[in-house]
Every structure is written in structure tokens, then in C-alpha cells.
Amino acid sequence: MKKFIYISALLLLFNCEEVIDIDLPETEPKLVIDASLNWFDGTTGNEQDIKLTLSAPFFDTEIPPANNAIVSVTDQNNNTFIFTEDGDTGIYKTTNFIPEINQEYTLTIQYNGDTYVGSEQLKSVTPVEYVEQNDEGGFSGEDIELKAYYNDPANEPNFYLYQFDTDIAVIPTYEVYDDEFTDGNQIFAFFTEEDLESGDEVIIKNYGVSEQYYNFMFLLLQQSSENDGGPFETQPATVRGNCINITNPDNYPLGYFRVSQAYQYNYTVN
Numbered sequence: 001m002k003k004f005i006y007i008s009a010l011l012l013l014f015n016c017e018e019v020i021d022i023d024l025p026e027t028e029p030k031l032v033i034d035a036s037l038n039w040f041d042g043t044t045g046n047e048q049d050i051k052l053t054l055s056a057p058f059f060d061t062e063i064p065p066a067n068n069a070i071v072s073v074t075d076q077n078n079n080t081f082i083f084t085e086d087g088d089t090g091i092y093k094t095t096n097f098i099p100e101i102n103q104e105y106t107l108t109i110q111y112n113g114d115t116y117v118g119s120e121q122l123k124s125v126t127p128v129e130y131v132e133q134n135d136e137g138g139f140s141g142e143d144i145e146l147k148a149y150y151n152d153p154a155n156e157p158n159f160y161l162y163q164f165d166t167d168i169a170v171i172p173t174y175e176v177y178d179d180e181f182t183d184g185n186q187i188f189a190f191f192t193e194e195d196l197e198s199g200d201e202v203i204i205k206n207y208g209v210s211e212q213y214y215n216f217m218f219l220l221l222q223q224s225s226e227n228d229g230g231p232f233e234t235q236p237a238t239v240r241g242n243c244i245n246i247t248n249p250d251n252y253p254l255g256y257f258r259v260s261q262a263y264q265y266n267y268t269v270n
Contacts, residue, residue, distance in 0.1 A: 029056065030252070032054065033050070033118070033241065033253050033254065034053070035258065036256075036258045037259045038260050039261050046096055046097050047093070048083075048093070049086075049092060049093045050091070052071070053066055054066050065090025066111055067088050070110040071085075081094045099122055099261075101122055101123075101261060102122065102123075102124075103121065105121070105257075106119045115245070116245050117243065117246055118243035122261065123159070123261065125158075125206055126151055127150065129186070131146055132146070133270055138192060144269060152183060154183060154184030155183070155184065157179065158178070158208070159208070160178070161209045162175045162189040163206070165203040166200060168200065173191060175191075175221070176218050176221065178214060189204070198270060201267070201269075202266075203265075203266055205265075207260035208261050208262075212242055219239045241254065
């Protein structure tokens, strides 16, 4: 009798499982602008690309590209650089971009009857001088920590974006820094990863950015850290970039237009 009751209880538990469909509100897709023009040391900076996609419902697994847009960037000298779509990828490319420190650039995108614009200045950056490794970091005292040292120029405001790429993480780690309290000093960007081991390669990329971009990325990183995600995870609130829709301001885009001098430093963990 006890055995029968036990089996009946198990059947009741399994039969109570129910699939619940969540009816999420739907909105019109927004244009998402991923326009980071980076002039890496040792290159001409002529080859650049801009990625345009559309926002998608939360449970969609694919991100639709924004096809057939007209994309251009113009500098203060009235040089216009046309970006042409590579097939139907939503990636628009140019091979004749001219990077110049402190030059102002304006991005113009015509898409689906609307015109989007954004402006940014190409900011300089100093390279990483060396990397210091600590094998007794983290809460456990057993994690590997890296400090990438660089010299901040004196008597001028500077803002930095650091990107750390490894084979053990799908999404890079990003950090932003300013020199409000470190002007003119040697300072460092910090990186740690609990799975980092001897022999792993860490690619460190640093970019000079504007104060506006620093604030934009700071908010993204702050939100993602509170929700244990990355800066490209779904955010609890919309952080506006520097691009606007001049045709229909209510249909604002997502993303940012950035122009940076950049350096890359490859480090192998000891």
C-alpha cells in the first residue's frame, strides 16, 4: 500500500509540470550602430568597417543585419569616406579612410527612410609599457592578476578603453579609465580571470576615447557588473549613445560612433 501511494505521488508531481508562455511586449526594431574606427599602431588605418544590426525580441537567437543602408564618414576637411556593405552581412567597409589625431569625424547613415548622424573626435593614446603579473590574487589568493602599465600625458584630460582578449572567455573584458587623479603619472589597467593559467595568451588592446564615450561605457559596465553579465548583455535600462535620428528623433538608434588611436600588447602568462 505504501509503495502504491509513493508511486502515485511521483506521478502527480511530474504531471503538474506546465509550460508557461511569457507574453513579452513587442516594439519596432531599432537600428543598432557598432561603429568603432580604430587606428592601430603600425597600420595606415585606411581599412575600417561599421556593423549595423536591428534590435530583436528577447528570446530570438539571431540578430538581423540592417541591409542596404547608405553609410559615410566625413572629416573636417570635407573628405568623405563611403562604406559599402559586404554582401548582406550588415557590415559596411571602406579602404580609404584617413585617420588624423584630433580630427572631428561625422558618421551619416541613411536607413529605412531615416537619417542618423553622430560626431566624434579621434583621440590619441599611449601604449602599454610593460605588464606585471601577480600569481596570488583574487579572493582565494590563487588567481592570476595582470597590471598593464602605461604613462599618462601630463596637463591634459585623458580617457581610456582597455580590452582584454583570451581563449578562455567568449566575450572580451572591458575597462575604462580616466586620469582625473593620476594626471601625468604611470598607472595601470587591471585584469584578472580565475581560469587563467601559465601559457595562456592575453591580448591587451587600449584605445584613446572621448569623455562622452567614457561616460557611455562606464554606465554600460556598471549595469553589466550589477547583473553579472558583459557590456553587450541585455541592459536593464537604455543607455543612449552619441548618434541621433534627425528625421524622426523618437526612433533613436542604439550603439555608438567612436574614433580612436589604438595599441595592442600581447602577453603570455608565466
